[in-house]
Amino acid sequence: MEYCPLSLEHQHPYRSLLAVTPEKSSDYSFATLWGWHSYAGYEMAFGYGLAWLMINREGKIFRGCPVGDWDRVDWKRVIDEEFPEGAVFERVPSRLALLLERVFPGRVELEPQRAEWEYVYSVKDLIGLQGNRYHKKKNLYRQFLRDHDWIFEPMASETIPEVLAMQAEWCAWKNCSGSESLAAENEAVKRVLGSWDNLEGLLGGIIRVDGAIVAYTVAERFSPDTLVIHFEKGNPAFKGVYQAINQVFLEREGSGFTWVNRQQDAGEPGMRQAKLSYHPSRFVEKFRVRISV
Secondary structure, eight states: OOOEEOOGGGHHHHHHHHHTOSSOOGGGSHHHHHHTHHHHOEEEEEETTEEEEEEEETTEEEEOOOEEOGGGOOHHHHHHHHOTTOEEEEEEEHHHHHHHHHHSTTTEEEEEOGGGOEEEEEHHHHHHOOSGGGHHHHHHHHHHHHHSOEEEEEOOGGGHHHHHHHHHHHHHHHTGGGOHHHHHHHHHHHHHHHTTTTSTTEEEEEEEETTEEEEEEEEEEEETTEEEEEEEEEOTTSTTHHHHHHHHHHHHHSTTOSEEEOOOOTTOHHHHHHHHTTOOSEEEOEEEEEEOO
16 A cells, blocks of 8 residues: 555545444544644555555654444455554554454454543533533533623634634643643644635634634534534633533534534543543543554
């Protein structure tokens, strides 16, 4: 297979294969790949009915999970022909990890990658915020709505410059330049928003207070029943702003979906606690898969 750097020309053939992938991970949405391309150095190839992803970062090579209809692939032929010395694949959803373990008995080692598990929630639950388990979230949400003269707007091309300005302010508040992960995320935000009209399936929303943007969300229609949240930022001076953008965006723009994927926690304790506090319905569990000779 011949790999070449990720480009917008890959979008249509890639998305057609992603659509038939049995278990979808937000790591492999095209918007994710496009946004993080500068950081990860993605290269892509097509073969055996699959899209293959390679990360070439600072001379280190990593292989992502192949995308396509895994159940129709002759895995023994693929591995023998393309990886005769064995292979390691990163961030492989459990559906494929277990399939490979069955196909290659005794040759596969599965290493859980808990920091990469994705949190999937019921859209209905996050809109309704019903019951004691959401009591604090609902109070903060109501406090924001009560204390501010706010409006919600769907994100559109003409609002992108304002959103980018708010992102720059957020990075100043959080000192993105002093954090490799935040600096990389900032570049991803700018790449995705800068390609707003060229990336399929994007949608988003903003909240204004007194005319100024205080929160935004960038999301993607990931499948007919699932929405994925790529980026969500709020002005820390406004208490309850994150609870507000979360709820209002889903109510106004996401109510036609059953599930919302809010991605992984990257192993950060604070982020993990925050994501668990919204009570996920399930996880997209992922593994490092080693296939030996």
